[in-house]
Amino acid sequence: xxxxxxxxxxxxxxxxxxxxxxxxxxxxxxxxxxxxxxxxxxxxxxxxxxxxxxxxxxxxxxxxxxxxxxxxxxxxxxxxxxxxxxxxxxxxxxxxxxxxxxxxxxxxxxxxxxxxxxxxxxxxxxxxxxxxxxxxxxxxxxxxxxxxxxxxxxxxxxxxxxxxxxxxxxxxxxxxxxxxxxxxxxxxxxxxxxxxxxxxxxxxxxxxxxxxxxxxxxxxxxxxxxxxxxxxxxxxxxxxxxxxxxxxxxxxxxxxxxxxxx
Amino acid sequence: xxxxxxxxxxxxxxxxxxxxxxxxxxxxxxxxxxxxxxxxxxxxxxxxxxxxxxxxxxxxxxxxxxxxxxxxxxxxxxxxxxxxxxxxxxxxxxxxxxxxxxxxxxxxxxxxxxxxxxxxxxxxxxxxxxxxxxxxxxxxxxxxxxxxxxxxxxxxxxxxxxxxxxxxxx
Numbered sequence: 001x002x003x004x005x006x007x008x009x010x011x012x013x014x015x016x017x018x019x020x021x022x023x024x025x026x027x028x029x030x031x032x033x034x035x036x037x038x039x040x041x042x043x044x045x046x047x048x049x050x051x052x053x054x055x056x057x058x059x060x061x062x063x064x065x066x067x068x069x070x071x072x073x074x075x076x077x078x079x080x081x082x083x084x085x086x087x088x089x090x091x092x093x094x095x096x097x098x099x100x101x102x103x104x105x106x107x108x109x110x111x112x113x114x115x116x117x118x119x120x121x122x123x124x125x126x127x128x129x130x131x132x133x134x135x136x137x138x139x140x141x142x143x144x145x146x147x148x149x150x151x152x153x154x155x156x157x158x159x160x161x162x163x164x165x166x167x168x169x170x171x172x173x174x175x176x177x178x179x180x181x182x183x184x185x186x187x188x189x190x191x192x193x194x195x196x197x198x199x200x201x202x203x204x205x206x207x208x209x210x211x212x213x214x215x216x217x218x219x220x221x222x223x224x225x226x227x228x229x230x231x232x233x234x235x236x237x238x239x240x241x242x243x244x245x246x247x248x249x250x251x252x253x254x255x256x257x258x259x260x261x262x
Numbered sequence: 263x264x265x266x267x268x269x270x271x272x273x274x275x276x277x278x279x280x281x282x283x284x285x286x287x288x289x290x291x292x293x294x295x296x297x298x299x300x301x302x303x304x305x306x307x308x309x310x311x312x313x314x315x316x317x318x319x320x321x322x323x324x325x326x327x328x329x330x331x332x333x334x335x336x337x338x339x340x341x342x343x344x345x346x347x348x349x350x351x352x353x354x355x356x357x358x359x360x361x362x363x364x365x366x367x368x369x370x371x372x373x374x375x376x377x378x379x380x381x382x383x384x385x386x387x388x389x390x391x392x393x394x395x396x397x398x399x400x401x402x403x404x405x406x407x408x409x410x411x412x413x414x415x416x417x418x419x420x421x422x423x424x425x426x427x428x429x430x431x432x
Contacts (some may be wrong), residue, residue: 146353167369172280179273212344213273216366 023048024069024142029059030105031077034055035128039072042135055079063089063122068100070142072130075104075117086121094261099254101142105130120184123250141246158218165216177259180213184252191229191245195238202234203241210248222251263287263379264307268297268324269342270316274365274395281306281369288340296317301337308383309335311363311376314343314354322357329358338379342367367429 026043030036044052051066053059056079063071071089075082086102093099101124108177109127118124124141126134159173166172187206194202207229209228214223225248233240265286269275270293279288291297292297295318300306301401312321319327321341328337341354344365358381361375414427 088346165369166277167281169280172277176273176276177281179276183273184269205315208344209271212271212365215344216274216277 024139025051026050027051027053027059027062027068027071029053029056029071029073029080029082031055031079032074032107032128035074035105035107038129041131042132046135046139048139056081056085057086059085060088063092063100066129066176067098071100071102073102073122075106077114083120090121090257094257099257101138101253102248103130103138115189117125118160123253124246137243138247140243155222156219157258158220161218162216177217180217181256181259183213184210184256188245188249188252191248194233195242195245199237200233200236200238202233203238204230207233221253222248222255225251263309264289265376265384266291266297266300266307266310268294268310268316268321269285269313272314274342278372281372285376293317294321294324294339296325301328308387309338309376309379311340311342312359314345322354322359322415325354325358336383336390340375340379
């Protein structure tokens with residue numbers, strides 16, 4: 001199979017017309033040939049660099065060797081052992097910092113798949129085959145992690161500010177952070193459901209609630225995304241909301257990792 | 263002093279409760295309707311922090327009801343809002359709020375504003391007590407005068423004398 005020449009992996013197109021290196025570096029962790037080729041070709045046509053790993057071990061080896069902007073992982077095959085693989089990735093990130101967005105995929109979607117994936121450390125879910133629209137949504141959502149030098153990146157979580165707002169009460173900070181972390185999945189789920197049901201008011205209210213908490217906690221970037229979503233709900237313009245909800249989910253996963261360390 | 267916190271978000275409920283809990287006897291409501299019920303209770307709180315966006319009635323809707331006759335005259339209401347535009351704030355005050363705080367609020371400002379509210383509620387309570395005492399004194403005065411009339415009437419059954427006496431004392 002030419003697409004897995006030599007090693008487990010293959011590089012996709014890395015040059016655009018001007019010869020410059022563009023696009024994202026994406027890992028497809030998947031051993032269903034047809035599906036990975038389809039995803040590979042689609043991503044390549046969008047000028048992204050793609051690496052394929054056909055089992056969990058290879059995926060971890062690639063993850064260790066390169067930094068990725070996005071990972072698609074098959075949640076079903078036993079060789080992939082996705083839950084353990086994701087857990088290992090997240091554990092390494094906990095030690096070394098960073099957060100790569102992971103999208104879980106299943107072939108025969110059942111109603112609980114999405115929630116199961118999200119509860120096991122993924123940032124998004126898609127039924128196979130991943131549609132072009134979904135790919136674009138995920139990529140737009142990832143676009144926030146533009147390669148900005150570290151010193152210019154805004155602080156993900158201004159913990160000092162949050163502590164100041166609680167009059168230096170560490171115990172209270174721990175308590176409200178856990179209230180926030182506990183309520184967050186529900187609010188995200190409400191927003192996603194609002195997009196499915198086309199109920200802008202629900203989106204507005206859920207985004208409003210999250211925005212208030214994020215502002216208080218000093219989570220600036222995610223707060224801005226929530227603010228935009230609230231505005232879209234208010235104006236009943238849901239066209240671009242999907243990308244922003246996906247982005248918010250990724251931003252919140254990044255913050256989640258940091259918050260759980262306290 | 264009793265303080266009502268009406269806030270649907272457990273996150274902010276906890277923060278407000280913790281920041282103000284040492285100074286007030288706090289009760290909480292998770293939506294506007296519950297808040298309205300609690301404010302109407304006989305011995306209910308006279309001071310309330312109301313979130314703007316809540317299920318059921320919103321903060322400004324509760325304010326409007328409180329100010330609608332027969333009003334809960336002495337209730338002091340602080341709206342909690344993240345609407346920072348002058349028009350929104352005016353709308354909140356027009357609805358009957360006495361004051362407002364914008365999220366994310368500074369704990370110092372929260373304490374200061376709630377402290378001011380407490381002084382006003384206490385002043386009003388003092389005034390009400392004094393008015394009651396005055397009314398009571400007046401009432402006693404009146405009954406003494408009636409007693410006098412009855413005594414005069416017993417001594418002089420002449421109605422002209424009595425009428426003159428009544429005109430003189432009232």
